[in-house]
Amino acid sequence: MKPQLKTGVPDYKIPSLEPLLLKELTATAGGNLKLKITNAIIHGSSDFSLTKLKASLETLTFTVDVDLPHLSISGNYDINGRIILLHIRGNGPMQGNFTNCKAVVKLQMKEFKKEDGESYLKVAELKTKILVVQDGALRLQNLFDGDPVLGDAVNSAINSNFNGFVTEIKPAVENAISKAFIDIANGILQQFPYKMLFPES
Structure with missing residues (x-):
C-alpha cells in the first residue's frame, strides 16, 4: 500500500501523505x-520505512517500528508557556525540519460487524512513541507580538538546544499525533472487511 499512501485514494478514504495535511x-x-x-503541511511522511512489525491476530495488537529520514512542516502556531527555561509567547507562521526520526506505533484493534453482516476492524487505541529525532531546526515567526530582538533570541535558543526542546514537547506531540492518526486509520479500515485484510486467518 505504500505507493498508494503517497498519492492517496479518495474512493477508499486513504489520504495523501505527500503532503500530509493536518487541520489541527x-x-x-x-x-x-x-x-x-493549525493547517499543518507536512512533507516527507511518505518516505517512511517499516523496520519491524509484530502482530497478533489473537489479541488484535500490532506494534510497528517506523523510520522517517526527513520531515518538513509549515503551518500556523499559537504557543504560550515555559520551555527549556524560557517563557515563549506568540502566534503566526512556522517552519520546521526534522531529520532521522524513529518512532514506535502501537495499535490495539477490535472487531465489529456492520450492517452488511461483515466483520471489520477499528482502532480502539493508538499510541505513538518518538524514540529519536537526530537533528532539526525550527523557526517561529511573530514571537512576542513581532518583537525582533526577543523573537530572534528565542528562536536561536530553541535551535541551539534543539534536543532539549524536542524532549520537553515530545510527550504532548506524541499524544496529539496519536489522536490525529486514529481518525485517519479508522477511515481507511472501515472500507475493507476483515477477511479482505487477513484472507488466510
Missing part, C-alpha cells in the same frame, strides 16, 4: 506549555 494539532506539556498548530 493541540499539545500541552503539563501546566507549563500550550501549543496549537
Whole structure:
C-alpha cells in the first residue's frame, strides 16, 4: 500500500501523505506549555520505512517500528508557556525540519460487524512513541507580538538546544499525533472487511 499512501485514494478514504495535511494539532506539556498548530503541511511522511512489525491476530495488537529520514512542516502556531527555561509567547507562521526520526506505533484493534453482516476492524487505541529525532531546526515567526530582538533570541535558543526542546514537547506531540492518526486509520479500515485484510486467518 505504500505507493498508494503517497498519492492517496479518495474512493477508499486513504489520504495523501505527500503532503500530509493536518487541520489541527493541540499539545500541552503539563501546566507549563500550550501549543496549537493549525493547517499543518507536512512533507516527507511518505518516505517512511517499516523496520519491524509484530502482530497478533489473537489479541488484535500490532506494534510497528517506523523510520522517517526527513520531515518538513509549515503551518500556523499559537504557543504560550515555559520551555527549556524560557517563557515563549506568540502566534503566526512556522517552519520546521526534522531529520532521522524513529518512532514506535502501537495499535490495539477490535472487531465489529456492520450492517452488511461483515466483520471489520477499528482502532480502539493508538499510541505513538518518538524514540529519536537526530537533528532539526525550527523557526517561529511573530514571537512576542513581532518583537525582533526577543523573537530572534528565542528562536536561536530553541535551535541551539534543539534536543532539549524536542524532549520537553515530545510527550504532548506524541499524544496529539496519536489522536490525529486514529481518525485517519479508522477511515481507511472501515472500507475493507476483515477477511479482505487477513484472507488466510
